Amino acid sequence: xxxxxxxxxxxxxxxxxxxxxxxxxxxxxxxxxxxxxxxxxxxxxxxxxxxxxxxxxxxxxxxxxxxxxxxxxxxxxxxxxxxxxxxxxxxxxxxxxxxxxxxxxxxxxxxxxxxxxxxxxxxxxxxxxxxxxxxxxxxxxxxxxxxxxxxxxxxxxxxxxxxxxxxxxxxxxxxxxxxxxxxxxxxxxxxxxxxxxxxxxxxxxxxxxxxxxxxxxxxxxxxxxxxxxxxxxxxxxxxxxxxxxxxxxxxxxxxxxxxxxxxxxxxxxxxxxxxxxxxxxxxxxxxxxxxxxxxxxxxxxxxxxxxxxxxxxxxxxxxxxxxxxxxxxxxxxxxxxxxxxxxxxxxxxxxxxxxxxxxxxxxxxxxxxxxxxxxxxxxxxxxxxxxxx
Numbered sequence: 001x002x003x004x005x006x007x008x009x010x011x012x013x014x015x016x017x018x019x020x021x022x023x024x025x026x027x028x029x030x031x032x033x034x035x036x037x038x039x040x041x042x043x044x045x046x047x048x049x050x051x052x053x054x055x056x057x058x059x060x061x062x063x064x065x066x067x068x069x070x071x072x073x074x075x076x077x078x079x080x081x082x083x084x085x086x087x088x089x090x091x092x093x094x095x096x097x098x099x100x101x102x103x104x105x106x107x108x109x110x111x112x113x114x115x116x117x118x119x120x121x122x123x124x125x126x127x128x129x130x131x132x133x134x135x136x137x138x139x140x141x142x143x144x145x146x147x148x149x150x151x152x153x154x155x156x157x158x159x160x161x162x163x164x165x166x167x168x169x170x171x172x173x174x175x176x177x178x179x180x181x182x183x184x185x186x187x188x189x190x191x192x193x194x195x196x197x198x199x200x201x202x203x204x205x206x207x208x209x210x211x212x213x214x215x216x217x218x219x220x221x222x223x224x225x226x227x228x229x230x231x232x233x234x235x236x237x238x239x240x241x242x243x244x245x246x247x248x249x250x251x252x253x254x255x256x257x258x259x260x261x262x263x264x265x266x267x268x269x270x271x272x273x274x275x276x277x278x279x280x281x282x283x284x285x286x287x288x289x290x291x292x293x294x295x296x297x298x299x300x301x302x303x304x305x306x307x308x309x310x311x312x313x314x315x316x317x318x319x320x321x322x323x324x325x326x327x328x329x330x331x332x333x334x335x336x337x338x339x340x341x342x343x344x345x346x347x348x349x350x351x352x353x354x355x356x357x358x359x360x361x362x363x364x365x366x367x368x369x370x371x372x373x374x375x376x377x378x379x380x381x382x383x384x385x386x387x388x389x
Contacts, residue, residue: 001120002038003172005253006031007046007219008237010085012059014051015197015241016326018300021058023239026273027250028066034252034268035074041120043076046219046235047083047132047176052350054087071102079116081106082131083176083219085350091131106174109133111141113161122259123169128161128213130154130175132220135203136377149373150177150203158209165212170261173216181207181228193223195248197241203369207232214261223248230265240276243302243327274324280304280331283311287321302327351379 013020035043050059070076080103082088092107099105104116106129116127138153139145142160147153154177165171180192182204198221207227210216216232222245224236235253240246251269258264277299279286286292286303301322305314307330318325355375359367367375 001042001118001125001170001257002040003042003044003215003217003255003257004035004038004040005044005046005217005233005235005255006238007176007217007235008048008083008222009045010048010051010237010241011063012051012055013241015300018324018326020239020241021062023273025062027238027270028062030270031066031252032069032074035070035076038254040076040254042118042127043070043078044127044174044217045078045080046174046217047081048085048219049080049083049091050086052085053090067103077102077104077118079104079127079129079174081129081174081176084132088131088133104129106131109137109141109157111160112164113157125170125172125257126165127172127174128165130157130173132176134376134380135373136380151205154205155209162212167212170214170257171212172257173210173213175216176219177205178203178220179205179207179210179218179227179232191227192221193225195222195242196244198222203373214257215255215263217255224251224253224267230263233265239272243276243278246276246278275299276302278302278304280306282307283314283317287317292321297322298324301325302329304329304331306331352376
């Protein structure tokens with residue numbers, strides 16, 4: 001069976017005040033072209049379809065057009081689930097009705113995970129949908145007080161899937177989180193590539209829980225990468241969403257699951273409307289024609305200035321040359337490696353990000369994992385009562 005694996009679309013996202021919807025629509029046309037060329041039997045979106053739980057209208061319209069195109073016009077079943085940025089309840093709405101049309105959505109975590117069975121010439125392939133859920137939700141769902149972390153929660157969920165899973169058939173897991181074989185390590189020491197635009201569940205999850213699956217399609221990390229082997233992969237995000245992702249190649253992961261359950265993986269890269277680039281040098285040099293004409297002048301730009309002295313209104317000068325200028329960093333003796341985020345907007349950040357920023361400002365230190373887990377649970381409980389924060 002041929003599967004196209006993608007995730008982390010973040011439709012409706014803003015980056016440093018710039019709306020990414022136009023860029024997302026541009027790349028979506030390439031998604032359609034790849035589907036037409038590859039003719040997959042399944043199209044998987046491993047979470048974070050939207051960038052926030054209550055998306056703007058233009059984001060809803062773009063996602064609606066995209067799913068309609070894939071399912072109806074291209075006749076390709078879509079398997080999608082909620083990530084930590086999505087509103088679980090909103091994605092769950094009418095999901096049973098939509099299943100009949102070929103759109104299979106896992107919005108809410110359940111004791112018995114949603115199972116989608118698709119057929120190819122060699123028989124069934126079972127897709128198990130594991131939407132993102134805070135540990136508190138899984139703890140309540142399974143009535144198990146021992147569930148404290150995301151690792152505890154995922155272990156419990158996978159155990160319940162194993163009770164019904166037929167290992168003689170081909171099985172695919174779709175999940176969203178930090179998953180690694182080095183889950184006993186700190187994030188900084190594990191074998192995953194992180195970027196600045198990722199936020200959500202903070203606990204590492206042991207990848208060994210997924211060993212019985214023929215393939216595990218993951219979302220949450222924005223860089224395309226494998227976990228141990230090609231049997232467990234992150235597809236990466238639809239676009240670059242921060243300058244920490246400047247060297248990542250965005251695209252779709254093409255997965256072929258053979259009759260014997262083995263997998264073969266290849267990548268199809270996108271050509272974005274605007275790329276992310278970092279320019280470094282002195283102000284006068286970066287404003288020269290021979291420099292700004294070297295690449296697409298409308299790329300999203302971060303400028304690292306190496307001038308030692310004071311500069312008069314550098315932001316206005318840079319914007320006059322680079323219309324999609326996003327960030328300015330001064331690299332000098334006074335302010336080495338300190339970035340100034342231009343036009344940053346609090347609406348770009350999740351509630352957990354805002355709490356992290358507030359905590360650091362007040363305490364002068366990073367928030368502990370335990371405190372972040374507690375705040376994540378509190379935010380979830382409030383959201384259950386209504387979007388009142």
